[in-house]
Amino acid sequence: MHVKFIELNYLCIHNLNSIMEQKIRECCVDAVKELFGEKIAPELIGFEKTKKEIEGDFTVVVFPLVRYSRKSPEQTATEIGDYLIKNLPGISSFGVIKGFLNLVMTESFWFDFLYTEFGDPSFGVFPARNDKPVVLEYSSPNTNKPLHLGHIRNNLLGYSISLILEANGFDVHKVNLVNDRGIHICKSLVAYMKWGKGETPESSGMKGDHLVGSYYVLFEKHYREEIQSLTGKGMTEDEAAGAADLIGEAQEVLRQWEAKDPDILHLWRTMNDWAYQGFDTTYKQLGVEFDKVYYESDTYLLGKQLVQEGLESGILYSKADGSIWIDLQEEGLDEKLLLRTDGTSVYMTQDLGTAEQRFETYHPSRMIYVVGNEQLYHFDVLKKVLKKLGNPASETLFHLSYGMVELPEGKMKSREGKVIDADDLMDEMVQTAEETTLELGKVDDFSAEKSAALFYMIGMGALKYFILKIDPKRNMLFDPKESIDFNGNTGPFIQYTHARIQSLLKKAKETGSWMLDAGPAKRETRNAKSESSILKPESSTLEPRPSTLIPSEREILRLLYQYPTVVKQAGEELSPALIANYVYELVKEYNQFYQEVPVLREEDPKKLRFRLALSAFTGSVIRKGMALLGIAVPDRM
RNA sequence: GGCCCCAUAGUUCAAGGGAUAGAAUGGAAGUUUCCUAAACUUUAGAUCCAGGUUCGAGUCCUGGUGGGGCUACCA
Structure with missing residues (x-):
C-alpha cells in the first residue's frame, strides 16, 4: 500500500x-x-x-x-x-x-496529568535537538503561471511540515526555488513584446503574476493557431511545432537572454518582478513563508562542474554529438542525459548543482523536497546520480512526494484553462465564510475590521483543513462544493469548538471565581512562551479533584495525553494529516462532552473547576494542533 | 510496451499485522424555556476479484480487473 x-x-x-x-x-x-x-x-x-x-x-x-x-x-x-x-x-x-x-x-493519574501539563506551554513541543539542520524546499513556482490549487497543496504541506518538524525540535530552513528562466519564460516575453503595448499591473489593474501569466496564455494561443495553419499545409504536428515562427522567436529570445542582451534582461527582470509581487501577495494570504528564496537564473549553471568532474573520473560518458550521459541501467533505470549537445544544462543538471550547493551551505541531516509525485522518477534519478558521483548530498536527499489534486471533472490542465486559481479560490472561501457567518448572525456586534479578520480566519481555515486532513501521499479530489462546507469534519467545525470553549472560560472569568490570563496567540511551536488560557482559581483549591471522572472526561484526558505522541508521529511521517485527524477526534469528543455535561451550570465547585480546567486544556491543544497546520482559531465566531 | 502508485459505505476520507473496519457527507428519524444548534443523538449503508503467508490480513506476497502517474537534448 x-x-x-x-x-x-x-x-x-x-x-x-x-x-x-x-x-x-x-x-x-x-x-x-x-x-x-x-x-x-x-x-x-x-x-x-x-x-x-x-x-x-x-x-x-x-x-x-x-x-x-x-x-x-x-x-x-x-x-x-x-x-x-x-x-x-x-x-x-x-x-x-x-x-x-x-x-x-487511577483517577489521580489523570488529575496529575491534567494539572501538571495544562499550564505548560511546552506541552507537545519538544526541546531543540542539537543536531544538523533540515532543509525543506517547497512551493517552487514558475514565474509564468499564477499559483493554482496544486501549488496550494504544496505550500500548505510544506509550511505545515516545517512547523511540525520545529515542534519536534528540528532546526528547519524553509527554501523556495523559483523557476524564473527557460524557454517557457521566453514565451511570455515574446508575447509581451508583440502584443503588450506597455501594459503594467498598474495600468491593467491586474495582479502581477496574473498579468504575466496572461501573456504566456496568449503566446500558447497564437502558437497553437500557427501550428494549426501549418498542419493544414501538410506538416505533421511535430514538424509544425518546431517550424512555427513564434517558437523560433522564443528560442531566439532565450539565446539573447543567455547572451545577456540588455533589453531582454531588462524586460525579463521587469516581468519577473511583477510575478514576484503577485506571488508575495498570494503567499501572504496563504500564510506561508520562506527563510531563503533561490532563483533558477542564479543556479542553473551549477551542476556543470559536477558533470565535468564525473566525466573526467569516467563515471559519465559523452556521446559522439558531445552530449553527456549517465548509465543507470545497473540501478534499474535508463540512460539519462545530463548535458545537452550544445553544452547547456537540463533540469537534472541544475538540480544536481542546487543539491550540492544546499548541502555545502547547510550541512543538513536531511534535504526534503516537497514536490508532486509526478516527479518521482526525476528524484529517483537525482539521488542515484549523486550517489554514483560519490556526492554525500545523495544520502540526505528525500523527495516528499505528495499526490495530485483532481477535480470532479478530472485532472487540472493549465493549458486548457482547467485550473482553480489560488487567489480566486481563497477569495471565494473567505466570501463564503462571510455569507455563512452573517446568515447565522454571529457577529452582529463586531467591528468591520474584526469581522473581516474572522471571515478570513474561517475561510482559510476551511480551505487549509480540507487539504491538510488528507494523507499527503494520496491523490485527492477537490470538490469546490464540499470544500466550502463548514459542517462536519471541517476547519470551521474545529474553530467553532474552540470559540465555544473560550466563551465558557470568558464567562467563568466574568463570574469572578476564576481568573484567566489571556495572552496573545502566537506561533507556539517557535515561541512557547505565549500561552493563553492559564487558569488561576482564586480559591485555595488549585487542583480541584472531583470524586469521580465520568467517561467523557476520561476520554478527553486520554486524547489529550496522546497529543505529544501524535506530534512525534506527524514529524516522523511528515504528515499534517495525522495532526488534523487527531484534532478532529479531540473536538468531536469535546463537543459530546459539552453537549451532555454541564460546566458552568454544574453546582459542585470541584466539578465545575475541574471541567473548566479540562476545557481550557482542550482549547489549548486545539489551538496548538491547528497552529501546526497553519490554521488560526478564533475566540468567538 | 516498460516502470511506479492507487482501489474501503452512494460520495469524500480514517484504520501502527490484532477486538464488532471508524468518521464526514448525502438518506431516514429526533434534540433548543439550559454554557454559541457552524452543535448533539438514533438509524440504514463498505474492504475490486482469485489464490497464498499468519494464531490473526483492509493492511504482507502472487496473479487478474479497473483507474492514475512517469517513461523529452521540457521543467
Whole structure:
C-alpha cells in the first residue's frame, strides 16, 4: 500500500509511544521475565487503541507473548495484568478480552496529568535537538503561471511540515526555488513584446503574476493557431511545432537572454518582478513563508562542474554529438542525459548543482523536497546520480512526494484553462465564510475590521483543513462544493469548538471565581512562551479533584495525553494529516462532552473547576494542533 | 510496451499485522424555556476479484480487473 518512510530513520524520532506506554512496556518485559522466565525484546510489547466501548486507558496486545507463557492469551494477559498492578503505580485495574489487556488508570493519574501539563506551554513541543539542520524546499513556482490549487497543496504541506518538524525540535530552513528562466519564460516575453503595448499591473489593474501569466496564455494561443495553419499545409504536428515562427522567436529570445542582451534582461527582470509581487501577495494570504528564496537564473549553471568532474573520473560518458550521459541501467533505470549537445544544462543538471550547493551551505541531516509525485522518477534519478558521483548530498536527499489534486471533472490542465486559481479560490472561501457567518448572525456586534479578520480566519481555515486532513501521499479530489462546507469534519467545525470553549472560560472569568490570563496567540511551536488560557482559581483549591471522572472526561484526558505522541508521529511521517485527524477526534469528543455535561451550570465547585480546567486544556491543544497546520482559531465566531 | 502508485459505505476520507473496519457527507428519524444548534443523538449503508503467508490480513506476497502517474537534448 503506502511506501513506508523507512528512509526517515535519520529523524530519530522513533519512539512513538507515550511515556506511560513506555513504562508499561518496560514493566511487561519484567513481567515476562519474572513470570515466564523469558527475556523478550521490548518491541514485542505492542499497544492498541482502546476501543471506545471497552473500559480501559491503555491496551496491551499479548498475543505475541503466548509463545513465552505457554498459556492461553487470556491467562497470559491476566497474569501480566496482576504483575503490572503490583509493580507499576497509576494502574487501578484491568480487564482482559481475548488477547487484549485493557489497563485502567487511577483517577489521580489523570488529575496529575491534567494539572501538571495544562499550564505548560511546552506541552507537545519538544526541546531543540542539537543536531544538523533540515532543509525543506517547497512551493517552487514558475514565474509564468499564477499559483493554482496544486501549488496550494504544496505550500500548505510544506509550511505545515516545517512547523511540525520545529515542534519536534528540528532546526528547519524553509527554501523556495523559483523557476524564473527557460524557454517557457521566453514565451511570455515574446508575447509581451508583440502584443503588450506597455501594459503594467498598474495600468491593467491586474495582479502581477496574473498579468504575466496572461501573456504566456496568449503566446500558447497564437502558437497553437500557427501550428494549426501549418498542419493544414501538410506538416505533421511535430514538424509544425518546431517550424512555427513564434517558437523560433522564443528560442531566439532565450539565446539573447543567455547572451545577456540588455533589453531582454531588462524586460525579463521587469516581468519577473511583477510575478514576484503577485506571488508575495498570494503567499501572504496563504500564510506561508520562506527563510531563503533561490532563483533558477542564479543556479542553473551549477551542476556543470559536477558533470565535468564525473566525466573526467569516467563515471559519465559523452556521446559522439558531445552530449553527456549517465548509465543507470545497473540501478534499474535508463540512460539519462545530463548535458545537452550544445553544452547547456537540463533540469537534472541544475538540480544536481542546487543539491550540492544546499548541502555545502547547510550541512543538513536531511534535504526534503516537497514536490508532486509526478516527479518521482526525476528524484529517483537525482539521488542515484549523486550517489554514483560519490556526492554525500545523495544520502540526505528525500523527495516528499505528495499526490495530485483532481477535480470532479478530472485532472487540472493549465493549458486548457482547467485550473482553480489560488487567489480566486481563497477569495471565494473567505466570501463564503462571510455569507455563512452573517446568515447565522454571529457577529452582529463586531467591528468591520474584526469581522473581516474572522471571515478570513474561517475561510482559510476551511480551505487549509480540507487539504491538510488528507494523507499527503494520496491523490485527492477537490470538490469546490464540499470544500466550502463548514459542517462536519471541517476547519470551521474545529474553530467553532474552540470559540465555544473560550466563551465558557470568558464567562467563568466574568463570574469572578476564576481568573484567566489571556495572552496573545502566537506561533507556539517557535515561541512557547505565549500561552493563553492559564487558569488561576482564586480559591485555595488549585487542583480541584472531583470524586469521580465520568467517561467523557476520561476520554478527553486520554486524547489529550496522546497529543505529544501524535506530534512525534506527524514529524516522523511528515504528515499534517495525522495532526488534523487527531484534532478532529479531540473536538468531536469535546463537543459530546459539552453537549451532555454541564460546566458552568454544574453546582459542585470541584466539578465545575475541574471541567473548566479540562476545557481550557482542550482549547489549548486545539489551538496548538491547528497552529501546526497553519490554521488560526478564533475566540468567538 | 516498460516502470511506479492507487482501489474501503452512494460520495469524500480514517484504520501502527490484532477486538464488532471508524468518521464526514448525502438518506431516514429526533434534540433548543439550559454554557454559541457552524452543535448533539438514533438509524440504514463498505474492504475490486482469485489464490497464498499468519494464531490473526483492509493492511504482507502472487496473479487478474479497473483507474492514475512517469517513461523529452521540457521543467
